[in-house]
Amino acid sequence: MSPSAVFRPxxxxxxxxxxxxxLTTAALAACGLSSSATEEPADSDGPLVIGMSLPLTGPxxxxxxxxxxGYQYWAEEVNAKGGLLGRQVELKVLDDGFDQETAVSGYxxxxxxxxxxxxxxxxSSVLNLSVAPIAERYKYxxxxxxxxxxxxxxxxxxxxxxxxxxxxxxxxNEFLDQVAKMPAADRPKTVALVQQEDPVTKQTAAIFxxxxxxxxxxxxxxxxxxxxTSNFDTIANSIKQxxxxxxxxxxxxxxxxxxxxxxxKVKFTPKMLYQSNSPTDPTFASSIGAANTEAxxxxxxxxxxxxxxxxxxxxxxxxxxxxxxxxxxxxNSYSAGQILAAAVTAVGKLDQPAMxxxxxxxxxxxxxxxxxxxxxxxxxxxxxxxxxxxxxLEIVSPAAxxxxxxxxxxxxxxN
Amino acid sequence: xTFLLQTLILGALVGGVYALMxxxxxLTFGVMRIxxxxxxxxxxxxxxxxxxxxxxxxxxxxxxxxxxxxxMYGVGxxxxxxxxxxxxxxxxxxxxxxxxxxxxxxxxxMAFIWGTEVRTATPSYFNTSYxxxxxxxxxxxxxxxxxxxxxxxxxYALLHGTFLGRGIRACATNRDGAxxxxxxxxxxxxxxxxxxxxxxxxxxxxLSVLYQFVPDSHFVWIGRVLCVVILGxxxxxxxxxxxxxxxxxxxxxxxxxxDVRWATAVPYVLIIAILVIxxxxxxxxxxxxxxxxx
Numbered sequence: 001m002s003p004s005a006v007f008r009p010x011x012x013x014x015x016x017x018x019x020x021x022x023l024t025t026a027a028l029a030a031c032g033l034s035s036s037a038t039e040e041p042a043d044s045d046g047p048l049v050i051g052m053s054l055p056l057t058g059p060x061x062x063x064x065x066x067x068x069x070g071y072q073y074w075a076e077e078v079n080a081k082g083g084l085l086g087r088q089v090e091l092k093v094l095d096d097g098f099d100q101e102t103a104v105s106g107y108x109x110x111x112x113x114x115x116x117x118x119x120x121x122x123x124s125s126v127l128n129l130s131v132a133p134i135a136e137r138y139k140y141x142x143x144x145x146x147x148x149x150x151x152x153x154x155x156x157x158x159x160x161x162x163x164x165x166x167x168x169x170x171x172x173n174e175f176l177d178q179v180a181k182m183p184a185a186d187r188p189k190t191v192a193l194v195q196q197e198d199p200v201t202k203q204t205a206a207i208f209x210x211x212x213x214x215x216x217x218x219x220x221x222x223x224x225x226x227x228x229t230s231n232f233d234t235i236a237n238s239i240k241q242x243x244x245x246x247x248x249x250x251x252x253x254x255x256x257x258x259x260x261x262x263x264x265k266v267k268f269t270p271k272m273l274y275q276s277n278s279p280t281d282p283t284f285a286s287s288i289g290a291a292n293t294e295a296x297x298x299x300x301x302x303x304x305x306x307x308x309x310x311x312x313x314x315x316x317x318x319x320x321x322x323x324x325x326x327x328x329x330x331x332n333s334y335s336a337g338q339i340l341a342a343a344v345t346a347v348g349k350l351d352q353p354a355m356x357x358x359x360x361x362x363x364x365x366x367x368x369x370x371x372x373x374x375x376x377x378x379x380x381x382x383x384x385x386x387x388x389x390x391x392x393l394e395i396v397s398p399a400a401x402x403x404x405x406x407x408x409x410x411x412x413x414x415n
Numbered sequence: 416x417t418f419l420l421q422t423l424i425l426g427a428l429v430g431g432v433y434a435l436m437x438x439x440x441x442l443t444f445g446v447m448r449i450x451x452x453x454x455x456x457x458x459x460x461x462x463x464x465x466x467x468x469x470x471x472x473x474x475x476x477x478x479x480x481x482x483x484x485x486x487m488y489g490v491g492x493x494x495x496x497x498x499x500x501x502x503x504x505x506x507x508x509x510x511x512x513x514x515x516x517x518x519x520x521x522x523x524x525m526a527f528i529w530g531t532e533v534r535t536a537t538p539s540y541f542n543t544s545y546x547x548x549x550x551x552x553x554x555x556x557x558x559x560x561x562x563x564x565x566x567x568x569x570x571y572a573l574l575h576g577t578f579l580g581r582g583i584r585a586c587a588t589n590r591d592g593a594x595x596x597x598x599x600x601x602x603x604x605x606x607x608x609x610x611x612x613x614x615x616x617x618x619x620x621x622l623s624v625l626y627q628f629v630p631d632s633h634f635v636w637i638g639r640v641l642c643v644v645i646l647g648x649x650x651x652x653x654x655x656x657x658x659x660x661x662x663x664x665x666x667x668x669x670x671x672x673x674d675v676r677w678a679t680a681v682p683y684v685l686i687i688a689i690l691v692i693x694x695x696x697x698x699x700x701x702x703x704x705x706x707x708x709x
Contacts, residue, residue: 061531223675225678235675237425287627
């Protein structure tokens with residue numbers, strides 16, 4: 001390499017070469033990572049195209065893969081029964097890499113350029129917060145499988161519907177009820193709130209703080225960490241220092257697993273541990289040690305054991321197709337599909353305002369239970385409370401859906 | 416006081432891991448002037464290989480890391496011959512783009528092979544600690560840190576005690592001069608790149624035990640690796656050690672005494688601060704030749 005080679009001025013040819021390199025890379029990445037269907041514009045005789053953009057790559061890719069599979073399973077099932085309005089259903093799936101801007105431009109493209117017939121929602125409150133207004137502006141029915149933060153519904157959108165039994169507002173209820181039911185002497189006296197920076201976890205942490213205080217539980221630690229945090233040892237050490245009896249961990253994905261591993265390293269076992277999302281991750285038990293799951297509480301939007309119509313068939317069929325039982329995310333997409341199909345079938349044509357009106361007035365039976373919505377799209381059901389007991393995630397509340405009668409109140413030490 | 420000491424210990428141990436992850440990066444830059452953005456992707460690849468081997472055979476992940484170093488040496492050599500050297504001939508600056516392209520493609524390939532689930536290796540010691548008085552020293556971190564020191568020592572010995580090392584250092588000092596005295600510069604470049612890649616073998620093994628990872632995790636690590644080497648001075652080994660320590664302890668203190676939310680901003684704040692105050696890095700002396708560097 002001669003020194004002069006290094007000092008060549010930037011010519012148009014070199015700039016072009018650099019640009020070509022970047023574009024080729026981007027194109028290669030796009031080819032490898034997105035799985036869009038055909039490029040033909042939708043027409044009334046061909047398949048009925050349903051568009052969506054999901055975070056298939058990036059930090060929550062592990063959660064959206066089963067989410068996509070839930071959609072795919074739903075579409076196949078619909079097609080096997082003759083499709084919607086007599087047309088086969090086709091999914092057009094874009095990847096947004098968990099980036100708000102990309103998700104917004106993805107849905108914009110699906111609606112205005114690809115002219116898809118219907119939409120289905122993306123995952124997480126972060127993405128839905130910015131995507132829901134797009135659907136609203138174009139007057140497209142938008143059923144979202146996740147994203148329960150109240151910020152999303154506070155804008156009173158007409159076309160937005162939540163496919164889980166209840167929004168984040170109701171998330172802490174079942175657990176708070178259990179704490180309230182405990183004899184005052186057994187009830188934890190102190191709590192540490194630790195959550196990822198996220199619309200849902202921040203909202204639920206505020207509710208926990210207020211309602212636990214009303215029950216006489218004092219907050220001794222309250223911290224919020226950034227989504228790209230990977231070192232949890234110091235956070236765990238700070239919580240240990242505060243010595244709370246109850247830890248409420250507002251986790252979003254794998255972060256909850258990392259926090260528990262850090263608790264183990266700094267030798268801190270809270271008397272009670274409540275954590276969102278991470279405990280339903282298929283790798284949760286293997287990542288923290290199977291024996292260490294004992295007595296951990298988690299809210300559930302879905303249970304494979306719940307006795308709702310169609311649920312056992314869904315669990316059996318999904319397990320057969322994908323080789324693993326459906327996760328909460330898979331079930332939530334499937335029920336989003338069920339809601340969309342119910343609206344389309346009831347209205348009898350692709351009339352988006354009529355479909356939204358119909359959903360506001362009716363109840364839809366889904367695998368997560370019968371769902372109805374308020375004027376802003378908040379679902380009106382209640383979530384389940386799960387607890388790990390002897391290596392199994394059991395439902396402990398509400399009583400109607402419970403798989404065990406007894407709760408474990410005192411968490412054993414780490415193994 | 417115990418709390419402060421405990422925070423410092425946790426921070427320093429994390430710093431050791433950061434040093435391990437950044438050493439190959441600084442070697443590649445110091446000798447070849449290549450900013451290899453695929454370096455963190457190689458770390459994640461090593462983490463996957465370690466995890467896969469551990470799952471299959473039950474072999475200790477950190478020990479397996481030594482073997483993974485050999486595999487990564489081969490991967491590095493191939494990458495240099497197939498992509499980097501060719502692109503470098505067109506324009507040295509294009510290696511930045513090419514290595515980023517390799518990183519993105521590698522993320523996709525890893526997702527294809529191993530899926531997008533969160534992975535982590537859990538040998539018996541993954542969640543246990545030594546107790547020294549009232550202080551706790553996490554075993555996995557300690558082993559990874561010790562491994563990092565050994566690896567950095569081995570790299571130092573290689574560069575200063577062998578003919579290959581002298582050749583590499585000659586190329587780092589003056590490539591044309593090295594060619595003039597009969598050193599095969601192209602071969603040295605390939606060796607340097609391959610050795611840089613080999614260090615990710617153990618770094619990735621440590622990552623697989625200490626953290627959870629997904630195919631795209633390298634986007635998180637690129638910020639930290641860049642911070643460590645810029646902080647210490649690009650191309651300096653002692654700088655890597657110091658930069659890593661400053662970053663590890665800085666993150667730990669920020670999380671413990673200021674606000675947890677700001678801990679992940681520490682690398683970027685440090686990068687900006689060092690570029691403004693001491694652009695050559697903490698350790699590196701400003702050389703007369705700096706003005707002539709590309």
